[in-house]
Amino acid sequence: MAIKKIFKSNEEWKKILTPEQYHILIEAGTETAGSCAFSINREGVFHCIACDNPLFISKAIIESETKWPSFFEPYSPESIILKEDHTIGMKRTEVICARCDGHLGHVFDDGPPPTYKRYCINGTVLKFVAGEKRK
């Protein structure tokens, strides 16, 4: 299933997004640690706040000690794009929404089985739809 891309100018995004969502998605910002730490005990799907692309499921949440929502796998391999990021002088892998190219967070190799990945995501740019299941 190929993701249909959406393209908007920065001005158009500014009209849709809050200043904090814009800072994270468009300017690759990071929310304040702990601002969106959550524990979800209902099944559901996390979507991109900007374009509604399904990104992660509640069953993939990692109980992480970092103060950001963390997952061990994306909704599907097509949901996200991974890109090398050298911006802070260390090699990291940036996680990008495959539909709108918005910045979501980073992925690290210290996650639990079965993937050993930890997708560390800004909760500010996620929208939780309770009760939804992965298709």
Ligand SMILES: [Zn+2]
């Ligand atoms: Zn998106």
